[in-house]
Amino acid sequence: MCGTCGCVGGSGEDGGTRIAVPHTHPHGHERLRPGHGHDHTAVRDHPSAVGGNAGAGETITLEQKVLGKNDDLAAGNRAWLAERGIVAVNMMSSPGAGKTTLLERTLRDFAGRRPVAVIEGDQETALDAERIRRAGGAVVQVNTGAGCHLDAEMMRDALTALEPEPGSLILVENVGNLVCPALFDLGERSRAVIISVTEGTDKPLKYPYMFAAADLVIINKTDLLPYVDFDVEQCATYARSVNPELRVLTVSATTGEGMAAWYDWVARP
Numbered sequence: 001m002c003g004t005c006g007c008v009g010g011s012g013e014d015g016g017t018r019i020a021v022p023h024t025h026p027h028g029h030e031r032l033r034p035g036h037g038h039d040h041t042a043v044r045d046h047p048s049a050v051g052g053n054a055g056a057g058e059t060i061t062l063e064q065k066v067l068g069k070n071d072d073l074a075a076g077n078r079a080w081l082a083e084r085g086i087v088a089v090n091m092m093s094s095p096g097a098g099k100t101t102l103l104e105r106t107l108r109d110f111a112g113r114r115p116v117a118v119i120e121g122d123q124e125t126a127l128d129a130e131r132i133r134r135a136g137g138a139v140v141q142v143n144t145g146a147g148c149h150l151d152a153e154m155m156r157d158a159l160t161a162l163e164p165e166p167g168s169l170i171l172v173e174n175v176g177n178l179v180c181p182a183l184f185d186l187g188e189r190s191r192a193v194i195i196s197v198t199e200g201t202d203k204p205l206k207y208p209y210m211f212a213a214a215d216l217v218i219i220n221k222t223d224l225l226p227y228v229d230f231d232v233e234q235c236a237t238y239a240r241s242v243n244p245e246l247r248v249l250t251v252s253a254t255t256g257e258g259m260a261a262w263y264d265w266v267a268r269p
Contacts, residue, residue, distance in 0.1 A: 205242075
């Protein structure tokens with residue numbers, strides 16, 4: 001059990017997180033793990049999966065150990081990415097905010113501009129990864145089982161399997177959850193939180209840590225504004241009351257409205 005969020009990682013027989021990607025092309029550049037074999041289907045243990053009941057002091061110690069180990073691994077990921085000029089963006093939201101649709105459109109519109117790859121985080125299924133693949137993107141699926149977030153070890157193993165080209169853009173679709181993903185650094189350059197106009201204006205006040213930890217808020221599904229009770233300006237004000245440095249963009253991943261500003265933001269050095 002994770003001392004931070006209480007999740008149990010993994011859904012396989014050994015309780016490990018499943019990370020899989022089909023191998024479709026050869027690469028010659030150095031991998032994240034020296035000596036890693038060429039089998040691109042891997043099973044990894046969730047670093048926070050432990051058993052037993054702990055008292056308050058033991059729980060705090062466990063949480064510190066979990067996050068401390070994660071931060072060390074994240075620093076390694078960040079250095080590895082920087083050495084190769086790879087930009088990684090951690091995309092977080094509640095389920096149904098439109099992350100996958102936004103990614104599909106981004107992949108289509110970025111075609112030919114720079115290599116883009118996706119790390120898909122879900123508790124189960126490879127449905128979103130299949131959507132990304134059909135949109136033309138390189139993708140690796142991470143299934144966390146009962147786990148409610150990605151962590152730095154999962155990110156490391158996904159990068160090893162994905163083998164992104166130098167200079168790539170890596171878009172990480174985290175598990176749908178507005179709480180726990182904010183606690184775990186993956187080694188990303190920046191964090192984007194996606195909310196939709198169907199979710200309610202007060203989301204930043206209800207989930208302040210997520211918005212405090214973000215660099216960008218994308219308010220998605222603006223094509224539905226005529227049909228829902230959502231105040232864009234008030235939502236942006238709430239978000240900036242939690243994090244004054246936040247950039248707020250309004251987009252419709254369905255119609256393409258506002259997407260150019262997202263592309264400019266994600267493509268910056």
